[in-house]
Amino acid sequence: MGEDEQREEDAQNYYKTGNEYYEKGNFDQAVEYYNKAIETDPLFDKAYYNRGLAYACKEEYDKAIEDINKMIELKPNFAEAYYILGLAYEYKNMPDKAIENYDKALELNPDFKDAQNRLELAKSKKEKAKEVTTTEPGTLAKVGFLEKPNINFNNVAGMSYAKETINEQIVYPFKNPQLAKKYGKMAGGGIMFYGPPGCGKTFMAKATAGQCDVNFIHARINEIVDMYAGNTEKNLHRVFETARKNSPAVVFFDEMEALGGKREADMQGFQKMAINQFLAEMDGLESTTENILVIGATNAPWDVDAAMKRSGRFGKTIYVGLPDKKSREALFKLYCKNRPLGRVWWGRLARVTEGYSSSDIKQLCDDAATIPWKEAYEGKKERPISMRDFMKAIRKRKSSLPEWFGTVRKQLVGKKEKVVQDGKEHWVEHESKLSPEEKQLYNDLIKDVKQYTEWRYKIPRRIKVEFAKWVF
Numbered sequence: 001m002g003e004d005e006q007r008e009e010d011a012q013n014y015y016k017t018g019n020e021y022y023e024k025g026n027f028d029q030a031v032e033y034y035n036k037a038i039e040t041d042p043l044f045d046k047a048y049y050n051r052g053l054a055y056a057c058k059e060e061y062d063k064a065i066e067d068i069n070k071m072i073e074l075k076p077n078f079a080e081a082y083y084i085l086g087l088a089y090e091y092k093n094m095p096d097k098a099i100e101n102y103d104k105a106l107e108l109n110p111d112f113k114d115a116q117n118r119l120e121l122a123k124s125k126k127e128k129a130k131e132v133t134t135t136e137p138g139t140l141a142k143v144g145f146l147e148k149p150n151i152n153f154n155n156v157a158g159m160s161y162a163k164e165t166i167n168e169q170i171v172y173p174f175k176n177p178q179l180a181k182k183y184g185k186m187a188g189g190g191i192m193f194y195g196p197p198g199c200g201k202t203f204m205a206k207a208t209a210g211q212c213d214v215n216f217i218h219a220r221i222n223e224i225v226d227m228y229a230g231n232t233e234k235n236l237h238r239v240f241e242t243a244r245k246n247s248p249a250v251v252f253f254d255e256m257e258a259l260g261g262k263r264e265a266d267m268q269g270f271q272k273m274a275i276n277q278f279l280a281e282m283d284g285l286e287s288t289t290e291n292i293l294v295i296g297a298t299n300a301p302w303d304v305d306a307a308m309k310r311s312g313r314f315g316k317t318i319y320v321g322l323p324d325k326k327s328r329e330a331l332f333k334l335y336c337k338n339r340p341l342g343r344v345w346w347g348r349l350a351r352v353t354e355g356y357s358s359s360d361i362k363q364l365c366d367d368a369a370t371i372p373w374k375e376a377y378e379g380k381k382e383r384p385i386s387m388r389d390f391m392k393a394i395r396k397r398k399s400s401l402p403e404w405f406g407t408v409r410k411q412l413v414g415k416k417e418k419v420v421q422d423g424k425e426h427w428v429e430h431e432s433k434l435s436p437e438e439k440q441l442y443n444d445l446i447k448d449v450k451q452y453t454e455w456r457y458k459i460p461r462r463i464k465v466e467f468a469k470w471v472f
């Protein structure tokens with residue numbers, strides 16, 4: 001091997017090691033290895049680029065800008081580089097420069113969606129900055145929220161099936177990992193809560209932390225990813241770091257589907273990086289400690305990144321579904337606990353609210369209480385909340401779920417659709433988004449989808465009969 005070739009190989013190796021550190025979120029070490037790569041090969045464009053990203057993650061934006069510019073010098077017309085420059089300037093609170101670079105990125109690649117979004121944001125930010133003269137210096141948005149939950153399973157109405165599963169899969173192993181291990185039960189790892197909106201995934205996750213009596217870190221994937229490029233990784237790292245510093249803890253990632261999704265083919269490089277980072281962080285947890293638990297939540301588990309599921313990181317899934325009759329009854333009781341009540345038939349309320357989500361029921365209690373309260377406020381005699389008030393409220397507020405279930409049904413069950421083409425009718429079959437294995441995995445949800453969309457058409461009459469007794 002010639003001397004030059006040897007050099008090149010050395011540089012490549014330094015670069016690769018740098019990337020490994022980068023992916024682990026160890027940006028200092030990453031920079032050191034990129035330094036070595038650049039020393040060995042001063043024309044190594046990618047090393048400059050990644051070192052720039054690492055600097056950006058360390059919030060050293062001037063150095064980042066210098067490196068990315070060097071990259072552009074070596075490899076002009078690289079749209080992504082201008083985009084990164086734009087971000088760095090944005091974080092330095094220099095919107096004009098940011099806009100200039102986003103424009104340049106778009107000039108080179110007009111389909112650059114992220115650059116487009118960012119450009120619009122930067123422009124509106126600039127407008128706002130004009131309105132308000134004092135702008136905050138480039139602060140990072142809050143990416144997670146740490147708290148000691150003040151709720152536990154006692155505050156969760158009904159849902160006994162989900163509670164039991166969570167107790168078995170999470171709480172007990174977490175509270176006594178040694179015992180669990182002895183019996184071959186895995187503690188820790190990742191668990192995914194899935195189910196329709198408003199049925200208590202977030203609420204349940206928090207209560208789970210409360211039940212384990214540990215800290216709770218609430219992170220929204222949307223906020224983490226929104227931030228940007230290297231910053232996505234950095235934010236993720238921060239969340240896990242916060243968990244480590246505050247262990248034992250439950251880290252909760254809401255809106256998991258926002259990380260990547262199934263768009264693997266067109267997934268941006270950095271998003272892949274973010275997913276790798278996520279997996280690496282989770283691996284890290286496994287080897288160091290057993291007292292951090294990761295819970296993810298989503299109402300579109302089929303859109304959660306395949307790599308994330310394949311790796312087994314979120315192999316365990318728990319369905320947090322529609323409240324059954326018993327749960328609905330408990331929900332009504334819970335949300336009316338401190339309100340003046342007349343004679344109320346809880347069972348009846350539960351029966352006519354089949355298909356309502358937990359948060360719908362919470363709303364209904366509010367609606368019902370509003371009626372006598374308003375009357376009293378307007379000078380009428382104070383009276384307790386009556387069954388009539390509830391029924392009025394229920395008639396007015398329909399379940400918030402039909403739309404969601406409708407969409408999901410189309411996506412999951414597959415559907416035949418009649419289309420007219422060249423004057424002829426054709427049946428077009430839309431395939432299900434789920435593979436057979438996934439159908440098995442999300443069976444609980446699919447059952448609800450089928451049931452829900454089928455009985456929606458039957459229920460009005462039943463409700464009418466129930467209501468007949470209560471209308472004025």
Ligand SMILES: Nc1ncnc2c1ncn2[C@@H]1O[C@H](COP(=O)(O)OP(=O)(O)OP(=O)(O)O)[C@@H](O)[C@H]1O
Binds near residue numbers: 298
């Ligand atoms: N089992 C329950 N007991 C008591 N309150 C509940 C229960 N389930 C849900 N709620 C109430 O409903 C609200 C909405 O639930 P939550 O935000 O947890 O739903 P979600 O499944 O996370 O929905 P999304 O998919 O929209 O994020 C909660 O803030 C809580 O007040």
Ligand SMILES: [Mg+2]
Binds near residue numbers: 201202203254297
């Ligand atoms: Mg939620």
